[in-house]
Amino acid sequence: MSQAFDGAPATDLLAALDPEQRQVAEALRGPVRVLAGAGTGKTRAITHRIAYGVATGVYAPPEVLAVTFTTRAAGEMRGRLRVLGAGAVQARTFHSAALRQLRYFWPHVHGGELPTLIESKIGLLVTAARRQRLNTDQALLRDLASEVEWAKVSNVHPDDYARLADARGRSVAGHDSETVGRVFAAYEEVKRGQGRMDMEDVLLLTAGMLAEDERVAAQVRRQYKWFVVDEFQDVSPIQSALLDLWLGGRDEICVVGDPAQTIYSFAGANADYLTNFPAKHPGATSIELVRNYRSTPQVVAAANTLLASSTTTSVELRAQRPAGPAVTYTPAPDEVAEAQQIATRIQALRDAGRALAEIAVLFRINAQSEAYEEALADRGIPYVIRGAARFFDRPEVREAVTRLRGAARSGDGGDDLLDLVKATLSGMGWAPDAPTGRGQTRDRWESWQALVSQAEQFAKTPGATPGAFVDDLDRRAAEQHAPVAEGVTLSTFHAAKGLEWDSVFLCGLQDGTLPITYADTPAAIEEERRLLYVGMTRARIDLALSWAQARNPGQAARRKPSRFLDPLLPASARKEPAGAKARKVANCRECGKPLRTGAEKKRGRCGDCPASYDEALFERLREWRKERAGVDEVPAFVIFTDATLQLIAEHKPQSQQALLRISGVGESKLERYGDDVLALVG
Numbered sequence: 001m002s003q004a005f006d007g008a009p010a011t012d013l014l015a016a017l018d019p020e021q022r023q024v025a026e027a028l029r030g031p032v033r034v035l036a037g038a039g040t041g042k043t044r045a046i047t048h049r050i051a052y053g054v055a056t057g058v059y060a061p062p063e064v065l066a067v068t069f070t071t072r073a074a075g076e077m078r079g080r081l082r083v084l085g086a087g088a089v090q091a092r093t094f095h096s097a098a099l100r101q102l103r104y105f106w107p108h109v110h111g112g113e114l115p116t117l118i119e120s121k122i123g124l125l126v127t128a129a130r131r132q133r134l135n136t137d138q139a140l141l142r143d144l145a146s147e148v149e150w151a152k153v154s155n156v157h158p159d160d161y162a163r164l165a166d167a168r169g170r171s172v173a174g175h176d177s178e179t180v181g182r183v184f185a186a187y188e189e190v191k192r193g194q195g196r197m198d199m200e201d202v203l204l205l206t207a208g209m210l211a212e213d214e215r216v217a218a219q220v221r222r223q224y225k226w227f228v229v230d231e232f233q234d235v236s237p238i239q240s241a242l243l244d245l246w247l248g249g250r251d252e253i254c255v256v257g258d259p260a261q262t263i264y265s266f267a268g269a270n271a272d273y274l275t276n277f278p279a280k281h282p283g284a285t286s287i288e289l290v291r292n293y294r295s296t297p298q299v300v301a302a303a304n305t306l307l308a309s310s311t312t313t314s315v316e317l318r319a320q321r322p323a324g325p326a327v328t329y330t331p332a333p334d335e336v337a338e339a340q341q342i343a344t345r346i347q348a349l350r351d352a353g354r355a356l357a358e359i360a361v362l363f364r365i366n367a368q369s370e371a372y373e374e375a376l377a378d379r380g381i382p383y384v385i386r387g388a389a390r391f392f393d394r395p396e397v398r399e400a401v402t403r404l405r406g407a408a409r410s411g412d413g414g415d416d417l418l419d420l421v422k423a424t425l426s427g428m429g430w431a432p433d434a435p436t437g438r439g440q441t442r443d444r445w446e447s448w449q450a451l452v453s454q455a456e457q458f459a460k461t462p463g464a465t466p467g468a469f470v471d472d473l474d475r476r477a478a479e480q481h482a483p484v485a486e487g488v489t490l491s492t493f494h495a496a497k498g499l500e501w502d503s504v505f506l507c508g509l510q511d512g513t514l515p516i517t518y519a520d521t522p523a524a525i526e527e528e529r530r531l532l533y534v535g536m537t538r539a540r541i542d543l544a545l546s547w548a549q550a551r552n553p554g555q556a557a558r559r560k561p562s563r564f565l566d567p568l569l570p571a572s573a574r575k576e577p578a579g580a581k582a583r584k585v586a587n588c589r590e591c592g593k594p595l596r597t598g599a600e601k602k603r604g605r606c607g608d609c610p611a612s613y614d615e616a617l618f619e620r621l622r623e624w625r626k627e628r629a630g631v632d633e634v635p636a637f638v639i640f641t642d643a644t645l646q647l648i649a650e651h652k653p654q655s656q657q658a659l660l661r662i663s664g665v666g667e668s669k670l671e672r673y674g675d676d677v678l679a680l681v682g
Contacts, residue, residue: 010055013048013084021045023287024254028053030227031281032254033274035666037315038303038537039294039500042256046228047077049254051084059226061088065246067097068230073498077230090224094239095199098206105216109209115197121145121187124196128186134179137429138395143172143439146267148184152200153236153268158185169521173435173442203238210245221248232257232277236268251281260307260314263494263531265523275313278661288666292317292537294500296324299543303536305567310529311522311643313663321540328544329569333557335371335508335548336457342505342546343375346488349503349542356382358502360489362535364514367391367446368507369490382487387495392477396444400425400451401473408466420466421455434517442518457552493535504539506532510547510559529564613650620680621645628673639673640664652681 014022024034024045036042050066053059066081066089068074077091090097099117106114118124122141129136129144136144147170150156156164161181165171172180191198197205210217224246229235232255235243247253255277262271278284292300297319307314332338346359361372370391376383391397403424422430430448435441451473458469489501508514515528536543545565549557561569622645629636640648644664653659656674660667665674 010052013052013055017045017048018291020287020289020291021048024289025049025052027254027285027287028056028058030252030254031277031284033277033281033284033286034254034256034289035274035286035313035315036256036258036289037292037317038258038261038534039292040289040315040317041291041293042258042289043073043077043080043230045289046230046254046256047080047084047086050081050089050228051086053226054086054089059089061086062090063223063225064089064228065097065224065226066091066228066230067094067243069093069234070498071096073230094242095202098242099202101220102202102206102209105209105213105219106205109213109216113195115195115201117202118191118196118198121148121198124190124194125183125187127190128183131186131190132179132182134175134183139440139444140172140174143441144180144183146439147172147180148187149200150266150268151184152198152204153238155237155241158182158188173439200238203242207238207242207245210242217245217248220246221250225250225252227253229253229255230257232274233259233262233271234264234269235273236270240270240273251284253281258314260310260312260530261497261534262312263497263527263534265527271313275663286660286667288315288668290315290318290666290668291320293320294540295319295537295543296321296541298324298327299536299539299541302327302543302568303533306529306533306536306564308641309567310526310641312526312530315666316668317537324541327568329561329565330544330546331561332546332548334550334553334555335368335453336375336553338507338546338548339371339375342372342507342544343379343381345505345544346376346381346503347379350381354503355486356488357486359505360491360496360499360501360503360538361505361507362491362493362496362538363506363508364493364516364531365446366394366443366492367450368513370450372490372507376488383490384487386489386491386499391447391450392473394447396428396447397451400428400448401470401477403428404451404466404473405470408470417459417464417466417469418452418455421452421469425452453552460554493531496538497534500538500540502540503542503544504535505544505546506535507546508548509545509562509565510549511562512559514562514564532562532564613646614652615649617652617681618645618649621648621677624676624680628676640669648677648681653678654681 014025017025018041021041021044024032025048028049034042034045036045046066050059050064053064054061066077068077068091071093074091074093074096078087081087081089081091092100103114106112122138122145125141125144125148126136129141150170151158151161151165158181161184162177165177165180170177191201210220227243227246229243234257243253255274257271257274259271259275262269265271278286295303300317300319304316330341332341342361346361349359350356363369363372369385373383373385373391392401404421407420407424425448428448430445430452434449435445454473455469458464458472491499509532514532515525519525519528536545545568547559547561547565549559621640622642625636625639625645628639632639641664644662647662647664648659651658651662653662656670656678659665659674659677660670
């Protein structure tokens with residue numbers, strides 16, 4: 001296999017591709033944008049494109065730079081290129097490519113040693129926080145490190161941080177933006193004073209060097225003439241700026257990505273660079289990869305339905321695999337029962353011959369893993385946790401159990417178990433109300449809250465003393481620490497991106513968890529929807545979605561399934577739990593604020609918000625869509641979403657090429673509906 005294409009005719013490279021992948025491979029001259037849906041073989045397409053360019057003599061291998069975001073992805077790309085006879089092509093992460101250039105040119109430009117690259121910001125942030133007389137712990141330091149990283153990749157200067165952070169809804173739990181901005185400035189001073197640089201500086205310093213020294217820029221541009229960028233939906237402002245400097249006004253670039261898999265906006269990723277690529281590069285070739293080879297038609301249909309009402313630009317996937325089992329949607333009375341139900345189904349899959357390594361349980365936050373660790377351990381099913389420590393290995397949990405053990409032995413807090421647990425955890429920083437926002441401070445609180453919930457449940461059992469509770473925690477920890485050779489994967493949705501399994505269980509899909517409570521803007525809600533889409537498209541064969549109607553056994557069933565499941569659930573599963581409050585809030589499509597009057601809700605925008613599009617044209621398009629949906633016997637949103645029709649009514653495209661640049665209009669929809677839409681616009 002490894003020599004399959006060495007020296008083979010270039011046409012052999014194309015024979016291995018489907019029609020859309022072949023279009024990518026043959027589009028050797030830029031600019032090119034590839035919208036690649038989940039499981040559609042994007043890495044196959046772009047590596048064959050590079051190899052085909054080399055085989056036909058269009059590319060010289062040393063002049064090609066393929067860029068991606070993780071060392072794992074870069075390694076996979078290098079391996080595939082070697083197999084295809086293009087092993088001399090450079091495939092690197094943004095940071096690796098920039099660091100290589102920085103190390104080579106820095107001594108020539110500055111005549112001194114390159115600053116030392118640090119592995120972690122924490123040590124420097126300790127000094128910076130101390131200078132600002134700010135008390136910190138490890139969770140706050142990690143949150144500050146993440147915020148500094150966001151600011152730097154977003155080109156936000158310390159002096160501008162407070163103003164821009166407030167405008168963009170950024171926060172670090174418990175601290176105002178002015179304080180965070182001062183710590184950020186102090187961090188930069190400490191770092192410079194010690195002659196060090198962080199990973200973001202690698203990009204910033206490289207960009208600065210290329211912008212300021214034309215000789216360096218010219219040499220880099222002579223070296224690299226052809227660029228391919230994978231996962232382009234995850235590009236940050238500084239990465240985009242660096243890419244522009246590498247290009248130097250040229251347009252020999254191919255970008256590949258999927259806006260529907262943009263789940264790192266909080267870290268600086270901006271899918272606008274992908275969606276607006278044709279506007280930045282007029283005349284760009286735009287290709288959609290839509291044939292999904294990973295998942296069954298049942299999984300693909302569910303994923304398409306999830307995104308049909310989204311404002312996110314996406315391709316409509318077409319399943320290529322044979323039919324499989326139906327996607328299941330299962331409520332559970334509480335989180336314990338939900339974990340037990342899933343563990344029972346996993347046991348049945350194992351007994352039927354499914355390898356445990358081909359099974360995954362995905363959830364929104366790490367603290368949810370404990371119930372599944374317990375349920376699987378009860379059945380002797382091994383598991384591995386991806387991207388985090390096991391529940392009882394997490395520092396905040398280890399310390400909490402140690403403190404609870406000491407309190408139980410000393411008798412501090414009396415015999416009331418729940419009072420003792422809450423008092424002990426309060427001394428560590430737990431409070432009844434969750435911190436606002438995301439981050440390590442929130443993650444730590446979730447872990448402590450999981451212990452409080454366990455105590456609430458344990459308190460209902462006979463003999464529920466503090467000592468007995470600590471013994472129960474020790475038992476759980478011991479059972480969940482068995483060595484694992486192969487096991488079920490437990491992972492957050494974020495950590496599962498880029499992976500796939502035969503059987504996937506998506507759990508905890510209730511409102512307040514997905515979307516998470518602190519997702520309080522339309523953009524944040526849409527990112528949560530995309531997170532669920534990423535989770536669903538990890539499954540090859542079996543996909544099971546579930547939610548818990550209460551946190552603990554015996555509590556009233558007040559939770560509702562995630563609002564994202566509304567178009568997926570059968571009518572019987574959409575019934576509101578007893579005592580549930582109404583949740584649906586219509587938001588203005590222009591400013592995002594809640595709509596209050598019936599007239600505003602019917603119009604879809606606030607009374608004082610001007611429409612950004614031709615409303616009469618929008619209504620004509622909606623009427624046409626309704627009639628066409630009846631003819632085609634499909635739901636209206638399958639033709640175009642309201643968001644796409646609004647964009648058409650705003651931009652009023654006059655040609656097929658202009659229509660193709662509209663978010664939500666791909667080649668297939670252009671072919672089917674383009675003439676009708678252009679006639680209506682005209």
